[in-house]
Amino acid sequence: ELVPFQSAMVPKALGGELLRLLQRLAPLGLEFLHLKRVKATSSGQLEVLLGVSSADLPQELLAFLNERGCSCQRAEVPRHAAMTRAQMAEFSKHWPLTYRRPSVEPLELSDEMRAAYSALLQLAAAEGAKRSQDCCGCVVADRSGRVLAVAAEDVDEDRPLQHAVMACIDAVAAARAIAAEAELPTGKRARADEEGYFCQDCEVVTTHEPCVMCAMALVHSRVRLVAYREPDPEFGGLGGALSLHLCSSLNHQFRVLRFKEVSDDTSSLS
Numbered sequence: 001e002l003v004p005f006q007s008a009m010v011p012k013a014l015g016g017e018l019l020r021l022l023q024r025l026a027p028l029g030l031e032f033l034h035l036k037r038v039k040a041t042s043s044g045q046l047e048v049l050l051g052v053s054s055a056d057l058p059q060e061l062l063a064f065l066n067e068r069g070c071s072c073q074r075a076e077v078p079r080h081a082a083m084t085r086a087q088m089a090e091f092s093k094h095w096p097l098t099y100r101r102p103s104v105e106p107l108e109l110s111d112e113m114r115a116a117y118s119a120l121l122q123l124a125a126a127e128g129a130k131r132s133q134d135c136c137g138c139v140v141a142d143r144s145g146r147v148l149a150v151a152a153e154d155v156d157e158d159r160p161l162q163h164a165v166m167a168c169i170d171a172v173a174a175a176r177a178i179a180a181e182a183e184l185p186t187g188k189r190a191r192a193d194e195e196g197y198f199c200q201d202c203e204v205v206t207t208h209e210p211c212v213m214c215a216m217a218l219v220h221s222r223v224r225l226v227a228y229r230e231p232d233p234e235f236g237g238l239g240g241a242l243s244l245h246l247c248s249s250l251n252h253q254f255r256v257l258r259f260k261e262v263s264d265d266t267s268s269l270s
Contacts, residue, residue, distance in 0.1 A: 034081035
């Protein structure tokens with residue numbers, strides 16, 4: 001996607017002075033920090049970005065340009081930063097960018113991966129449907145796709161926190177604790193057991209967006225990916241009310257995928 005900017009053609013000798021003026025009067029906003037301010041042209045001049053076309057330029061800046069006979073024109077520049085090297089090459093055809101490699105590369109979903117996640121979603125939905133039509137169901141699987149736990153929400157007065165995600169985490173923890181006791185010599189414990197990371201590197205598929213409590217539990221459990229179908233704008237912790245999976249102040253981040261309805265009985269990952 002491109003966005004129109006105003007730019008000016010200036011001699012190289014004026015480049016530094018103009019950039020200092022722009023830094024003071026019209027700095028690029030945070031949403032455009034991926035753009036380089038200056039582009040060299042085949043004529044030997046510099047093309048300098050002034051600001052978005054929809055905004056009025058400061059009078060002091062216009063006077064500077066007019067006094068020096070610098071012409072203004074329209075430039076179409078990338079609205080978004082490049083997330084991959086391939087995007088960088090494509091976006092830079094329109095205007096030079098600064099590439100900041102993201103901490104998490106965008107996930108390329110193959111048809112096989114989409115089918116696997118959809119199958120896990122169906123399993124989660126079936127588990128939830130055992131209790132009620134709109135009950136949340138959840139599945140935890142390892143990276144190979146082996147299912148480690150399946151659970152449905154089972155909240156009542158005595159167990160107000162028995163959400164599907166929490167039930168799955170508890171089930172995985174219990175199973176791995178038993179396995180660790182059987183495999184390790186007496187008195188020794190696995191590091192994962194000591195730290196509580198029983199779901200480390202696991203993938204979680206759930207029918208409903210995890211609430212903030214469940215999202216925090218997933219952060220602490222060190223999962224690698226969560227996919228959900230139904231968003232929760234009021235209490236959701238993975239894109240609804242909060243986005244805990246992206247919180248840089250926490251010691252773990254993970255990917256989140258969202259299923260979108262493509263028909264009455266079919267969902268597709270986005």
